[in-house]
Amino acid sequence: MKPITIISLVTCLLLVAPSWSYDRVTGKPFASRSEVIATNAMAATSQPLATQVALDILKQGGNAIDAAIAANAMLGLVEPTGSGIGGDLFAMVWDAKEQKLYGLNASGRSPKSLTLEHFELQGLDKIPSYGPLPVSVPGAVDGWFKLHEKFGKLPMTSILAPSIEYAKKGFPVTELIAYYMQASVPKLEKYPGFKETYMPNGRAPNKGQIFTNKDLAVTYEKIATGGRDVFYKGDIAHSIAAYMKQQGGFLSYEDLASHTSEWVTPVSTNYKGYDVWELPPNGQGIAALQILNILERYDIESMGFGSSQYIHTFVEAKKLAFEDRAKYYSDPAFNNAPVNWLISKEYAKSRSQLIDSNKAAKRYDAGINEGDTIYLTTADKEGNMVSLIQSNYRGMGSGMTPTGLGFILQDRGELFSLEPGHNNVYAPNKRPFHTIIPAFVTRNGQPWLSFGVMGGSTQPQMHAQIITNLIDFGMNLQEAGDAPRMLHTGSSQPTGGKMVDGGMVHLESGVSPKVKRELLEKGHVLQDSLGNYGGYQAIMRDLETGVYYGASESRKDGHAAGY
Template sequence: MKRLYSYVALSLGLLCANAAYSFDRITGQSFASRSEVIASEAMAATSQPLATQIALDVMKRGGNAIDAAIAANAALGLMEPTGNGIGGDLYAMVWHAKSQKLYGLNASGRSPLGLSYDMLANELKKLGRDTIPAHGMLPISVPGAVDGWFELHSKFGSLPMTDILQPAIRYAEQGFPVSELIAYYWQRSVPVLSKQPGDFSAAFTLDGKAPAKGQIFKNPALANTYKAIAKDGRDAFYKGDIAVTIDRFMRANGGYLRFADFANHRSDWVEPVGVEYKGHTLWELPPNGQGIAALQMLQILKNYDLKASGFNTPQSLHLLVEAKKLAFEDRAKFYADQDFNKAPVKGLISEQYGRERAKLIGDKAAKRVDAGNPALYQGDTIYMTTADKDGNMVSLIQSNYRGMGSGVVVPGLGFVFQDRGEMFSMDPQHANAYAPGKRPFHTIIPAFVTKDDKPLISFGVMGGAMQPQGHVQILVNMVDYGMNLQEAGDAPRWQHLGNTEPTDASDKYLENGGYIEVESGVPYETARELMHKGHAVRYGLGGYGGYQAIMRDHANGVWIGASESRKDGQAAGY
């Protein structure tokens, strides 16, 4: 499949050197897979074209960007179960035009109240392991997405929730054609997840197989769940028959979620935090997510002239990768549920701390990297975005974690439970150590950019640890290298892997330098020079995230949209 990238070995790298930072034959500008999408009234960008159309339809019927985002997210839970669904969590940022303010929502769930650390450790011992597994009952935490929808709707929504969920209900009952890349990931998930407790095969396969590209897929059980939510609100999910059914199933199958976990769940409105970078301010949500890693990277990178270094040159990539290494060691040590461990966020994202961390970057790749002391300066996921005629913008990300999640499906409900609990550390001294009723470290992060105190870009780059790296690459591509919204997403990407993780022991640190994966568009000359600097470099197979973006053109009063060329999605407006 062309979107999954052909694997290019380093020995063949010279063959693709000329592909890097390609230029259009007519304009001479940097390459984009297509033009930016421009519309005067409204815009939506999602990873599935049918979901994009649903968002636009909602806004054409008088709904706002918030209504459209909820409707599209519900549709994506049906159409892209490989990345999200109501068994997972949600984060969002909303630019509210009337109040001219950016709001942040943390709608992530918590671990079971009845599963103590010692009980979990004993369960892991029975499995012969000391880390939380990716599938089955143990990594399941309370799904926060549904409550997130209703928090967004109660604060900013316009249309009734029954109207908002109706398109997804109709597609769930009547069926939809499965798109290409989603079919590929669906096929990869079925062999593993079919073995988990519950109804996965009945709910998510056709005669035991994943639906192929173009096949019509229906999910009547999910339609019924959506109908109950539309009729009786969030309490149908957290305090009604759905919660009772889940409790009963968990007790019968060795799970730990209970009715009380659902009844006690709440989302939190949080203040986004921002860092200025060359006249633009990138906004992220504070931990338990990893968004501030992008802000830490920017505070380090503003000490260098990336524009002068050039796009995807050995020097610019060296600086970007080294900044990522430094930020991610702090990510591993400090990012956790703020109700349990207060991270020194102000210090972590401060300009002074970034300046001190930048001094650690030399001309050669760092092999050992430790977390810093920010207290001294203390003062598989979907991403989608919508914008409406009034100027409201929504940056929303939602995930099951690891594609289709835990694999656990309660019969009759039509959705997979997330496995986000895998992201806890089992080191009791770690800030991210497992505890009952605690939110695990999260990778999913929405992003937002303002300029001169005005809303500019709502965007995201879904995909695990790639996300903060992707956020920085998009912003740098536009600010330092002058790319437009679509070019910034199409440009060849890189990612650094191998840093210490928030699931590791509290005394662990990066000691071998990790390695860089680059897309085939990165010149071999750049890869070779990076190796001379001590970096381990590979040409990787996919894994570079999924980008969607909407930008406000204030001068012309129009919306500009861009969508990930590596996925099935679409940016469209009217």
């Protein structure tokens, strides 16, 4: 028999192997799959069952707002590692009838009875990550009802019915969520209520295990029939307040009963013909607009995706924006950030002049005023679109798991500063700086893109990267999310402290050794790292045909689907 040479063996393998083993027949180089395309409706969430629930609601005659609420409720059940009704919510809604974009800030405030002096007496220089002290009022449920009252179509009993059914009968836990639930156990199992809710048979569920949450089913049933007041003024509020008192916490019935969400006006900048919209502080959305305004002053397209010059320019723009973020972004009821100035082209011009194209800055000062999460998006056949983000903040939250309710309270209060005089310093009845931000893009006054990327300080960085991927580098919707990402850490934080030695640049796999070497020569400190690059979901609307394109995160359990 004639021996098979290495060359002939490789040739044979190439002839019989499917085309995707060495190149994709269709689509774009970075895309993990093709975009999802549909005419009637689209939903993209971070968990496939939640996406299916959203589509079911849409097929029942519900609109994009109903579907978004239903998906968020489902995510609170199936992905408690990043969401739940113990947390806050932000949303933008494109109203097809009025041809207008609305913004909702459904974030909660700090306890009225907890003062800055308490932290000082405890000798704390930062607010703890877990336990009773970082707990603020959960705003998500009020956010649901604000959205539903203004835009909803189906009754709330129908909207919450799928999640109630799944909570009673159970669902199989996915691999990623099982991993994060198990990782939460060492931090949270000591807090009363956590084991009873999330550790059936004494341990967090494994991949594929059927998990039920009958307490959450009862809570959802009460909310569905009794409305938002059941949560903020009824039995649920009393249970939360009693539990927090037992744990030595400060969140009270009065804090819950007095909570209100706020309709806010989204703010925007125009990036090369596209209006990119974010919500104003207390969130960090305008940091994405500041980054884009600086990038617009450069020929990003000619630099090329993944080039050292593009990465360098992006990182320096991010550093500049995040120094303003650390100084100015806070609850506008306490400190009115100079938003219009910060997102102006004039300000971007002056800030961009600080960037050295050949050298990484060790630090920047903030400008002078002349001022773990889920994301989902839905769209319906009328043209309504929803961009919604919701979170407990640090993974599953504070660990405070009120008896018999089936959810954990958020630890968003950790993001207050304890530095006297800081704009984001802790105060009673104050909303903390927020990391979660939904995004929206219009073109010529028409809705073009609803998207978001999960992950703390990752979010404004990834918002800007998605926009440049689409507009400067011509990527399709799926590829724009799949392309390798970069993340800069080490800038000054809203909780206090200054950027040290320029911070660190984290590069996802796919960046060449030559580019890394060039970045090192410019003075950047690099670190390869897995994870921490966010979780992307997006829906794009063809402005001529009305056809929807959907894309979802390949790094997580995300799923986009339409009909």
